[in-house]
Amino acid sequence: MREYWEQQALLQKDAFLADLKSFLAINSIEDMSTAAAGKPFGEGVAQALEAMLDRGVHDGFQTKNLEGYAGTISYGEGDDEIGVLVHVDVVTVGEGWITPPFEPSIRDGKIYARGAIDDKGPALAAYYALKMVKDSSLPLQKRVRLIIGTDEESGWLCMKYFAEHDQVPQVGFSPDSSFPMTHAEKGQINPTLTIPHHVPLGNPKGLRLVSFISGDQGNSVPDKAIAVIDFDHDAKDEATFQEIAGGWAEFLRLHQATGNLKQTEAGQLHFSIAGKPAHGMEPFRGVNAGTLLALFLKTLSFEASEYSFLSLLSDILHEDHYGEYLHMACEDEVSGKLTVNAGILRYNQQEGGSVRLNIRYPATISCPEYVEKLERRVDELGWTISNLRTSKSHYVPKDHPVIQTLSRVYEEHTGMTAHLLSSGGATYAKIMNAGVAFGPLFPGKESTAHLANEYAEIDDLLKAMAIYADAIYQLAK
Ligand SMILES: [Zn+2]
Known part of the structure; x- marks a missing residue:
């Protein structure tokens, strides 16, 4: 189904880019000076979360806002659930930007803005992927939930709150790292x-x-x-x-x-x-x-x-x-x-x-x-x-079905072998029993997360969108 998803992703291009620009224009750096009830990490982060959820409502999804700590956009029915975990908060901007970090600018097929690759660009690509799955009307056996966090770059209080007030999916992926996929994270x-x-x-x-x-x-x-x-x-x-x-x-x-x-x-x-x-x-x-x-x-x-x-x-x-x-x-x-x-x-x-x-x-x-x-x-x-503070490590064995499925999808879409990666850092993937970090950065591409002039290549985001749609479908069908 590679071709089908690729075509669908290309059809989204204009709408996606327009959405992405307005989404990246929101300054979603955590700002406790504007924190209030329903906005635990400040005005900007809350606005970015609401922008995602509003889009979900507009497109006919079920959405939920957990007091501003996290949000969910769900599709489908069933007891089993697939989670796709993203975040809308961004790190501070620092020095050295050529164009202002919250005025997205496109040059040479790249969109430059704080959050372009970490993680608002991928988050929106994952949302569009879910929308493509919904629009396809293909039958699914499992429910899919896009879970949107708001405090990934600081204390992960968002996911702590989510775990206390909702049910964390057992299986899924987080588009907040590199392709092919990270299956082991150090503690x-x-x-x-x-x-x-x-x-x-x-x-x-x-x-x-x-x-x-x-x-x-x-x-x-x-x-x-x-x-x-x-x-x-x-x-x-x-x-x-x-x-x-x-x-x-x-x-x-x-x-x-x-x-x-x-x-x-x-x-x-x-x-x-x-x-x-x-x-x-x-x-x-x-x-x-x-x-x-x-x-x-x-x-x-x-x-x-x-x-x-x-x-x-x-x-x-x-x-x-x-x-x-x-x-x-x-x-x-x-x-x-x-x-x-x-x-x-x-x-x-x-x-x-x-x-x-x-x-x-x-x-x-x-x-x-x-x-x-x-x-x-x-x-x-x-x-x-x-x-003394400790945090647990995370590991999903190579032969786990989620890894088998995502490897197959990745290989079909890229023609490359899905070598498994490990990381010294942590992503939301570790919250799920069988969660892996899956994209969006393709092998050999420069990572500009947390740096000045952060960017995402637009073609790569569209390619990731097609992969995510296929992955959601294959995991949930
Ligand atoms: Zn991130």
Whole structure:
């Protein structure tokens, strides 16, 4: 039925583009300053949700608004249900846009706007797919529900609310990732490691770590670190400063890093260094500015708790992307290696040291077992764990019918093999027992989600629309 769905998708092109432009023009960044009853994530997000639901009502679907947290557009009857999970909230815009992010602009067959590929473009394509299935009047055995979330980019409170007030489908897909499909998503362990500050008994060199600041999100690699160091009384002499400055210059050269050191009038030393930002699920793609700065500072002489902070950062966490020094290294065939990111690093004389980690564990391993390993190791190092948050991993076996069906549809439509993917990130697919992330980005295409000048290729959205229609039909027939 590939040709039929492709033709139908092409017939939708003009209407779809007009709809897409007005949909993308809604600024649906979460804005709690305009939050109210029925609009828990603010005015813009609520407006985007209503735009989808209004379209559903207009086209004769049954719709439901769950107090602004989520919405559903359903078609068909039956006890069994297929879920298609999308989201209408978008991330903040950032700098560097050529055309305004909420004034959709078409250039070279691409539509540029915040949300074009993540996830409003795919969400609308999935809606049109459902409409094509309805208009075809082909008989279905199962009910299909498009479930629209509003808080995917932040706390997933939308899906929490949905799960508490409605029934989550067991089987389905989420058009919020890449083709062919992601069947395994890593789980997360997010602890804060802390160590108190001890009053020094006396330090031969008299150095003190006044403050250390690096990173502000657990799931990002810090791209900057700053530290302030002070001396005790008579150690402030010129010779010491020259010695440290010389070592610092050599260190920067050796690590090909950009940094700065200056001495204030009061004699304090201010260090800063640049790293390379990356997503916390791929720490090996970045350079952690915090652990790098600690690597240098540890060569100076500090008292016990300051030294312990610097040595945790430099001896254990620096470039320990796979958790070997944390004694947690492991991997599985479907989702690869456990990864560790040290995202927020702090020290000051009042509170001592703290390090927020974002650990992503392979989809098929046991989370409690690895939390225990972490606890043992942290204890051994003389640190304490606080504010521990975990989230489960997700895995649908290769031979599950949903994967078989979606693979067949994908292969028919593209002529390519449906190699299964895994991810360190999470999509709504993990909410469904047998849920996979399915498209919309085709293999080899650039992902501009969360970046400036985000775009979607219009032909690709239409192709995805045809695939989604076929997929909905094949899963529900
Ligand atoms: Zn998304």
